[in-house]
Amino acid sequence: MKIIILGSGQVGETLAKNLVGENNDITVVDIDVSRLRQLQDKFDLRVVQGQGSYPRVLREAGAEDADMLVAVTNSDETNMIACQIAYLLFKTPNRIARIRSPEYVREVDKLFQPTGIVIDHLISPEQLVIDYIYKLIEYPGALQVVNFAEGKVSIVAVKAQYGGALVGNDLASLRERAPHIDTRIAAIFRQNQPIRPQGSTVIEAGDEVFFIVASQHIRTVMSELQRPEKPYTRIMIVGGGNVGSGLALKLENDYKVKLIESNLSRSEELAEILHKTTVYYGDASDQELLAEEHIDQVDVFITLTNNDEVNIMSAMLAKHMGAKKAMVLIQRNAYVDLVQNNTIDIVVSPQQATISALLGHVRKADIVSVSSLRRGIAEAIEAIAHGDKSTSKVIGRTVEKIELPPGTTIGAIVRGDEVIIANSHFIIEQGDHVIMFITDKKFIPAVEKLFQPSPFFL
Incomplete structure (x- = not known):
């Protein structure tokens, strides 16, 4: 192309x-x-x-x-x-x-x-970031939540923790613990290295686990991998730009939201726009201000200014003073690995959110959506199967007979309104939405080719 x-x-x-x-x-x-x-x-x-x-x-x-x-x-x-x-x-x-x-x-x-x-x-990068953060607030403890097939199915990333029932047990036991919920572990990253999930694989504390499940069952599966967190109620946002004000507007009806803005005229403007959010004019690194506003009672402290250093330092201070979670917007990719998994709980990259949206439109074959995962290392793809058994390499074949590239997992199929968690014997049909997880991006062209029907394929 x-x-x-x-x-x-x-x-x-x-x-x-x-x-x-x-x-x-x-x-x-x-x-x-x-x-x-x-x-x-x-x-x-x-x-x-x-x-x-x-x-x-x-x-x-x-x-x-x-x-x-x-x-x-x-x-x-x-x-x-x-x-x-x-x-x-x-x-x-x-x-x-x-x-x-x-x-x-x-x-x-x-x-x-x-x-x-x-x-x-x-x-619209700003709206993409707002939606991304909103999902993380909706599911406390998640590192990333990606919806597919108009929200019917999701891929969720969580860090396994002591207190989660599945930690220390093999994946096969998940079926026994949640017999009524169909889910699949799509990938496990241990010390930043991918591990192929098998029934005998034992989940360890610290593992980054990606699972696929019908969206209504996200919380149940999360509770198997980490101690369930209480729903967030108190949220503090730093930065009243397009992202900060847009997020506050989306949250203020359901959460207690406070917003700190360092520009006086902008803070006054936001006080008029936001009806239920408490807006403060001040510096997010002002310990006295944070203490007065009971930072130790804040569930999530979210820094969204256009200055990475301000975002990182103010979030670290907030965590030091008792904020339960810190979420930071970072523009520079070089900073992401430095702060993730340390004091900062979650790093949000507007570039990765934008790239995910762009790739969904430029991929070959009928790719409905693409999500960049693990800061661009991996991808989740939703592709539609077209053709028939004579023209397609996937239609009419069981999942185990499809020649998937290395590191590629078919996690779920959406057929109409039905969400089907894939197993090795499931047969792909024309029009199925197939959700895949790819741990090595160099194989993406091979995945695209797999879903391109050809009149010459026999």
């Missing part, structure tokens, strides 16, 4: 890295020559220096015969105009744009349509 990426920032670079490794023809466009040179040194791709919305630059990038344009520059306006020009001048068949401002997102139904700004898929 020939893909043009506008923007060589962290999202553009991460996307290029993912797609170059899957035998795509990638061209990256940016005005920053030094960034483009760095990308060329790292990856096998073309670069074009220039403003991504200019027709001349798009033509030089190969828009006339490109399969897809992905606009992820820091400017919403550039992204929108580039997609419109690609459609009008070059008939580029697929156009994706990252749109960050809520002012545009709020009018999405009116702006982005065939008679308006012609964008096929709009990615």
Whole structure:
């Protein structure tokens, strides 16, 4: 596939890295020559220096015969105009744009349509992060919650802990402990190394366990792997930007929410917008302020400013002063591994959330959704099976007969409204939504090929 990426920032670079490794023809466009040179040194791709919305630059990038344009520059306006020009001048068949401002997102139904700004898929990082954090609050103790098939089935990551009934026991005992709930352990990471889950595999404290289950049974399975946590009630948010204010707005009807904002005028504005959230003007690293607001009674302390260092340090202080959980937004990938699993309980990466949404649109075959897991090391994919037994490598075959690439697990199948946790004897049918977990991303092209029907396959 020939893909043009506008923007060589962290999202553009991460996307290029993912797609170059899957035998795509990638061209990256940016005005920053030094960034483009760095990308060329790292990856096998073309670069074009220039403003991504200019027709001349798009033509030089190969828009006339490109399969897809992905606009992820820091400017919403550039992204929108580039997609419109690609459609009008070059008939580029697929156009994706990252749109960050809520002012545009709020009018999405009116702006982005065939008679308006012609964008096929709009990615809003702020909303993706809000939804991501909301799920973690909804399921206390989860490290990641990813929904598939319109929310019918989920993949959940948890850290196994002493107090969980399954810890110290083999996986086969899960069936005995929860006979009425169908679930599957998709992957286990022990000391950052993947372990193939088998019935005889013993769960150890500290294991990062990914399980697949019908969404209504998430809490039951979690309780087998760690001591059940009480539902969160008190939440403190640091940062009143688009993400912080949007999250507070989504939470304030069901939780007791406090928000700290360091800009006076913004804090006053938020006090008008948020009706049930208590807004404070102040510094989140002010120990006196945290003590006065009873930080030791806060269930989750969430830092969402655009400064990684502020987020990390204020979260560490809050934990030191008694906050039960600390959740931190971090932009720089280099910081993620440094702080995860230490004082900080959960790190949220807007880049990974955005990449997951983008990959769902650029994968080959009929890939409905993609979720980047373990900070990009692994992926979960929802693919639709098409064809018949003569044209497909999966339809009409049992799960055990499908030649899955190494490190790939079929965890669940959604057929209509029915969620079926896969077993070795289950037969895939036309139209099934197949949810897979892939521990090694280099095999993703092989998974895509598996779900591409061919008239020549016998």
